[in-house]
Amino acid sequence: MxxxxxxxxxxxxxxxxxxxxxxxxxxxxxxxxxxxxxxxxxxxxxxxxxxxxxxxxxxxxxxxxxxxxxxxxxxxxxxxxxxxxxxxxxxxxxxxxxxxxxxxxxxxxxxxxxxxxxxxxxxxxxxxxxxxxxxxxxxxxxxxxxxxxxxxxxxxxxxGPGAGHTTKLLNNFLNAIALSATAEVMVAAKKAGLDLATVLDVFNKSSGVNFATLNRFPKIITGDYLKGGLTNTLMMKDVVLYTELLSELGVAALNAPAPLAAFGLARQLGYADQISNTVVDAIGDVSGGIRLHDPEEGE
Missing domain, CATH: 3.40.50.720 (NAD(P)-binding Rossmann-like Domain)
Incomplete structure (x- = not known):
């Protein structure tokens, strides 16, 4: 055994x-x-x-x-x-x-x-x-x-050795991009007065579909942040590791500033140890106090 x-x-x-x-x-x-x-x-x-x-x-x-x-x-x-x-x-x-x-x-x-x-x-x-x-x-x-x-x-x-963690960093960067970009878009949709469930239905049948639109935000707009996953601090750590990897490889990290800014903002606003999905609240905080889910509005 x-x-x-x-x-x-x-x-x-x-x-x-x-x-x-x-x-x-x-x-x-x-x-x-x-x-x-x-x-x-x-x-x-x-x-x-x-x-x-x-x-x-x-x-x-x-x-x-x-x-x-x-x-x-x-x-x-x-x-x-x-x-x-x-x-x-x-x-x-x-x-x-x-x-x-x-x-x-x-x-x-x-x-x-x-x-x-x-x-x-x-x-x-x-x-x-x-x-x-x-x-x-x-x-x-x-x-x-x-x-x-x-x-x-x-x-x-x-x-070979290191390939698993290299692949993980590449995957996590795409995850970070999708989450932070979708968070920004959903705050904009809320502020524009759009129905968020309908917006997600549109995205998920259109070219903007990604893991966050499919799996994260349908829950977040009901107030369920899917607690227990990667924190904002750990997400930012992974993006930093990604930039260091690309530097070692000699690849331009042209898309790294956006998620670094988003998860850095979340950390500065007090969400450091909360699940990275709360990056949407950090963006909402600096966009006029926007929350995707208002308990008083119901589900």
Missing amino acids: TDIGFIGLGNMGGRMTRRLVDAGTRVRGFDPQPGAAEAAGADPAPSAAELAAGSDIVFLSLPDSHVVEAVVLGDDGVLAAARAGTVIVDLSTSAPASTRRLHDLAWERRVGYLDAGISGGAAAAEAGTLTLMVGGELEELEKVRDAMSPFASNVFHVG
Whole structure:
């Protein structure tokens, strides 16, 4: 039986862990937040190193590369304790250059390292329908594919080390563009006196259709912000990582200023740790106090 450990049991990691547990898998979990492991149904581990020492697969779901490096490379970290043959699966959104370095250091110790960017958000994590874009050796992916199945319905091998996190940054940038641009348009539609449900119906049958018009704003206009997903701070972090990636590649980042401005505005106006869908409220705040949903108007 495969021993699975999960480090980072927040919005996404906790939901993925719960999917594993509900599928009948015993999971050991570690998170600095007291009670996080128990809330996700995992057996709490006292440290990342102790968890790694007893695991065949170690999943990571952490905020950024700095935290990943600290957890993996620290004196009481994963790599110091992991057995040869262990596979580390980094589900975080990390800088590809950092990921490649961690992969090489792990490989020197005969430990596998996969970067597995995720897409789908909290709802998909709960439903077990996440999409994973995985970089690293294909044979290492095959070792862990079955362990991913309770929380991911689409698993793509996209290339070598770092390719998963590269693909994730490209995808997240398109997500950021769609969300911030649609938020601006919907504030304009509200201020113009248009019926928002009808406007979305039009967009979704027209060339402006995107993930935000299909999946986010039909809920937002009823007052449901789909809490539990990526915060404005994390969305901005991903856009910054995207610009750094394009700089490394020598590609002009011509479209980056708009989402940087939108999510930066949201952070400055007090929405930093709220779900990134609240960027529409930040834009509304500086556009005359506009809200897409007025409880007094009903649904």
